[in-house]
Amino acid sequence: MRAVRFHEHGGPEVLTVDEVDDPVPDHGQVLVDVEAAAVNPVDTYFREGEYSVPHLPFIGGSDVAGTVAAVGDGVEAFAVGDRVFGTGLGNGMPGSYAERVAAPADVLAHLPEEVAFDDAAALALVGTTAWQGLVHHAGTEPAETVLVHGGSGGVGHVAIQLAETMGARVLATASPEHADEVDALGASEVLDYARDDLAEAVADAGGADVIVDLHMDRYLQFNADVANVGARVIGIGNDTSSGGFDDIGVTKGKEIRYQFMSMYNADDIGAVLTRLADLCARDEVSPVIHETYDLEATGEAQRAVLEDSFVGKLVLTP
Template sequence: MRAVRFHEHGGPDQLRVGDIDRPDPGADEVLVEVDGAGVNPVDTYIREGATEPFTLPMIPGIDVAGTAAVVGQDVTDIDVGDPVYGTGIGKNHYGGYAEFVAVPDDRLVTLPSNVDMVAAGAAGVVSVTAWRALVDHANLQATDVCLIHGGSGGVGHAAVQIAATSGARVITTANPSYHDELYELGADTVLDYARDDLASAVQAAGGGGVDVVLDHRLDEYLQFDATVANVGCRIIGIGENETGAGFDRSSETRRKDLQLTMMTMFNTPDLRVPLRKIAYLLSEGDVEIQLAETYELEEAAAAQRRVIEDSFFGKVVLTP
């Protein structure tokens, strides 16, 4: 089979396409014939060597969707021929940037037949992160006002749709060129993140403040989040706080009884639970993964450069 691999850590040019043996799935694994493999920032961190070491050479890619080609003997809920998708699949040295990948069955679920398989290949990380943040950690309610920073990003645009489906009032920020798309996805208010009066605009749109914040840049927005928060606001951080920034006005912050949770998708107790929820929303049309561009395996380096260097709406995906 054809697969993208890197033999040592470094820049995107380390990614090479070659022919290798098709993996044999273990008893608890499913061999997936890949239709789509999302390109995520974490894929670039693994390639750079910034995360825990993996066996080299390695096939990157932690998201995948495709058809179950071979099913291990201990797998009970997936059959050969089933459409499937999953995330967190970077076991040992196998990832989704390939024609086939062996995926542990605890990271994979079946998909309804009406779901676009290429888009589903880019759904895992962003949709599970958004679900865990808003539903599991923030306990988002229909009566809440929810602020989502960066609504045009991968997690952001999934979060806008999940929050809208819950019935919450959704405020998000983005470059003005993406505002129309975000309204179409269900946002109630879309604001230019660069406007000088952004805090006042968020508070006005929320009727005084917000109840839930999804923040991908805590080092930039942590005090901002506290300023626009209602009493009891739940702030969920999914990004790095590289500067170690904290609250500038601690007394104001304490008066609001804020809850701050920093999370990663990789701590999900059972990935199949949110994956099944998202599969249902995908089939009902309540969540639609927007694809900025698709790339072939030979273009994996260009796809990763796009993810780390460019601004775009939605997701980038490889299509073996």
């Protein structure tokens, strides 16, 4: 099969399309014929060596959608021919940037006919992340106000839709060029993240009960300032600098809870994906696909996911 591998760590140029042996599903694994694989910032962290990989050369790629080609021993939930999607690949095991991938059954879910493969791949990692943050960690309730930083991004554009579906009121930040599209996702107000009076604007809009933060180093104090009493701040971004508080006292007075999280720690990915697929089939949560690439263009897609500004996701189709 064809697979995109990096033989050494480095920039997008280290990715090559190689002919490799088909994977064989191990105990508890499912062999998936890949129809679509989304591109995530984290895929570039593994390529660059910021996150470790078990060996080189290595096939990256977190999200997959496709058809079951074979099942390993002990797999009962899936059968050959099933439509499936999954996430969490490429972390300690080969990823989905290939024509076939052997994936653990517990990070897969059945995919309803109504959901296209590219939408499923686009939704998997970002949807699981948004779910883990909004549902598991924040316990978001109807009529609460959720602030989503970076509402045009992969996680942000799904978090807006999920929060709105849960009955929350959503404030989102975005660049002005994306404001209309982010608004159409279900945000009740879209604020330019670069405006000087952003904190006042959020306060004027009623403050926030739940904050989904993709840029934690930048917004630690901001989040504390705009949070309502009892707010939950969910830290998701990959920031490596700590930022800091100018006035940490406000966090105590408001009894703010901070939860920094990694999607990889979710122990129920298959169950979360099943719920997300259901929402997607009912058009309650619809991932936006900005552009689709073939395997040869994976390097360009990984450059774009970090450097370009767009709404939604980039998808690879082998």
